[in-house]
Amino acid sequence: MNSSVISQVFNFILLVLIQVLILNHINFLGYINPYLYILFIVLYPIKNDRIVFLLLSFLLGILVDIFSDSGGIHAAACVTIAYIRPLVLKWSFGTVYEHQTIKFNNVDFGSKLMYISILTVIHNLILFLLEVFNFSEILLTLQKTLFSSIFTILLCIIVTIIFSKRTK
Amino acid sequence: MQQILNFIIRNKNFLLYLLLLSLAIFFTIQTHSYQKSKFINSANFLSGGIYTRLNNINQYFDLKTQNEYLSDENARLRNRLQNYHISLEENYVDTTGFDGSYLFRPVLVIKNSYSATTNILLINKGSNDSIQQDFGLITPKGILGIVDKTSKNYATVISILNSKSKISAQLKKTNHFGTLTWDGISPKTVQLIDIPKIAPIVIGDTIVTSGRSVIFPKGIQIGTIESYKLDAAENNFEINVSLFNDMTNIEHAYIIEHLDAPEINNILNLSNEQ
Numbered sequence: 421m422n423s424s425v426i427s428q429v430f431n432f433i434l435l436v437l438i439q440v441l442i443l444n445h446i447n448f449l450g451y452i453n454p455y456l457y458i459l460f461i462v463l464y465p466i467k468n469d470r471i472v473f474l475l476l477s478f479l480l481g482i483l484v485d486i487f488s489d490s491g492g493i494h495a496a497a498c499v500t501i502a503y504i505r506p507l508v509l510k511w512s513f514g515t516v517y518e519h520q521t522i523k524f525n526n527v528d529f530g531s532k533l534m535y536i537s538i539l540t541v542i543h544n545l546i547l548f549l550l551e552v553f554n555f556s557e558i559l560l561t562l563q564k565t566l567f568s569s570i571f572t573i574l575l576c577i578i579v580t581i582i583f584s585k586r587t588k
Numbered sequence: 589m590q591q592i593l594n595f596i597i598r599n600k601n602f603l604l605y606l607l608l609l610s611l612a613i614f615f616t617i618q619t620h621s622y623q624k625s626k627f628i629n630s631a632n633f634l635s636g637g638i639y640t641r642l643n644n645i646n647q648y649f650d651l652k653t654q655n656e657y658l659s660d661e662n663a664r665l666r667n668r669l670q671n672y673h674i675s676l677e678e679n680y681v682d683t684t685g686f687d688g689s690y691l692f693r694p695v696l697v698i699k700n701s702y703s704a705t706t707n708i709l710l711i712n713k714g715s716n717d718s719i720q721q722d723f724g725l726i727t728p729k730g731i732l733g734i735v736d737k738t739s740k741n742y743a744t745v746i747s748i749l750n751s752k753s754k755i756s757a758q759l760k761k762t763n764h765f766g767t768l769t770w771d772g773i774s775p776k777t778v779q780l781i782d783i784p785k786i787a788p789i790v791i792g793d794t795i796v797t798s799g800r801s802v803i804f805p806k807g808i809q810i811g812t813i814e815s816y817k818l819d820a821a822e823n824n825f826e827i828n829v830s831l832f833n834d835m836t837n838i839e840h841a842y843i844i845e846h847l848d849a850p851e852i853n854n855i856l857n858l859s860n861e862q
Binding site for chain 2: 440441444445447451452453470471474475478481482485486487488489490491492493495496499500503550551552553554557560
C-alpha cells in the first residue's frame, strides 16, 4: 500500500459520490448532465496492470449504474474507454507516450484537450446509444451525446487545471 | 490444448474486455425488459441509505413550497368533506367517487430523475410497509408511476417519464381510452396514443386515468391536451398531453393499493386459462 494506491481509492470514491449526488441532478436545459467520473479513467496512471484497470473501470461504471437505475450502460461505456485508452494515448500524445514518460500535469494543452475529448465523446456515445436503445431515435442520441460531451469536456478540463499539482 | 491456453493468455485483456462488456449489456437488456432487472437497481441499503441522508438535507431547502402544496391539498379535501356532509343530509348518493376500495399511504420520493429516457424514482418505503410490485404512485395533482422493485425499506417506481411505461388513460368527457407513453423528449409532456379517430378532441380537454387496469382508480387527473395529430396509419389520434404535475419537483406522494387487486387478477387469470 503506497500513497498512489490510497489516492486512487480516494479519487474513486470521491468521483462516484460527486457524480451521483450532485452532477446527476444538474439536468441543464432538461437533460444535459456532465459525466465527470470518467476523470478516474482518464487520469489513471499510465503504467498499470491492464486487468486491474479494466476491472476497476467496470466497478466504477456499475456503481454509477446502481445509483442511477440504468442497468449496465455506464459500465459498458467505462470498460470500452478503459480498453481503448492506450490507443487514444498513442494517437494524441505520440512519441511521448511510447517512451512511457508522460505526466498529465506537464503535457501541452492541445494534446490533453484532444485526449480528453476523444475519450469523452466515445463514452457518451456508447452511454446514450445504450440508454435510448433505439436506432430510430438516432438524432436524439446524437444530440444528447453532443451536448453532454461539451459539458463534460469543459468540466474535466477545468477540474484538471484547478487540481493539477505543479511538480516542477 | 496448449494452443488454446496460449491464445487465452495472449488475448487475456481483450477477452476480459469482452466478458465485462457483455455483462454490462446483459444488465442493460434486463432493465429494458419490464420487471426483470434483478441485480442492478437503487432499492438497496447502500444507495437507498445514501439517498435518504441526502434527502434529509435537501428537504429543508424546499420546505416552503412543499408546505404550500400540502396546505392546498388540505383545503381542497376540506371543501370536499364539507360538500360530502351536505350531500349526505340531502339523502343523495355520490356515485362519481372511486369505486372499489383503495388504500392510500404517504411516501417521500427520495430520488427523482427526468433527464434519461428511462426514468426511475426511489421512494422511502418498501416491503416492510407492505409496498408491493404494481402499486400506483400519485401526487394530488396527478399520477407519477408504478412500483417496480421493492427491498425491505425502499422501492423503485417506473416513472410515467419512462419509455417503457404504458398506462391506460382516457378523455375526461367521453370514455374513449388509449395508452399513455413517453417519447423521451420533454419532462412536461407525455403522449396518449391509440385514441380512436371518432373521439371528439378539443385542445385544453382533461385526460384522466381510465381505471381499466387494477393499478389506478378511474378519474385520477393526468394533464390537458396540448396538441394532437393522426398517427401513421391515420386511424388513431396521437395526443400530446401537458402534465399537471411538475415532474422536476416532487417530494410528497401517495402509494395507492387496490385492495381487491388479487381477487380481480385471479379471476382474470382463470378466464385467460380457459
